[in-house]
Amino acid sequence: xxxxxxxxxxxxxxxxxxxxxxxxxxxxxxxxxxxxxxxxxxxxxxxxxxxxxxxxxxxxxxxxxxxxxxxxxxxxxxxxxxxxxxxxxxx
Numbered sequence: 001x002x003x004x005x006x007x008x009x010x011x012x013x014x015x016x017x018x019x020x021x022x023x024x025x026x027x028x029x030x031x032x033x034x035x036x037x038x039x040x041x042x043x044x045x046x047x048x049x050x051x052x053x054x055x056x057x058x059x060x061x062x063x064x065x066x067x068x069x070x071x072x073x074x075x076x077x078x079x080x081x082x083x084x085x086x087x088x089x090x091x
Contacts, residue, residue, distance in 0.1 A: 014041030021074035043074020
């Protein structure tokens with residue numbers, strides 16, 4: 001049951017972080033919700049690793065610095081995806 005909970009948690013976290021990353025990066029209108037979730041999950045995982053390598057540790061409650069690092073990494077992933085796929089906003 002812990003594995004199922006971890007998967008659901010990763011999807012929800014990925015959705016939130018991916019959505020925040022899309023707000024930061026211009027030209028993301030053509031990205032599907034599935035790609036947003038996947039890039040958000042990747043950003044959360046890599047962002048947590050980067051945060052740990054920079055000396056961040058476990059905290060009780062919400063770790064805002066870790067969240068910001070995860071969103072920045074996810075935004076970089078979204079930006080790379082937009083650049084590689086050639087998707088542009090119509091606005």
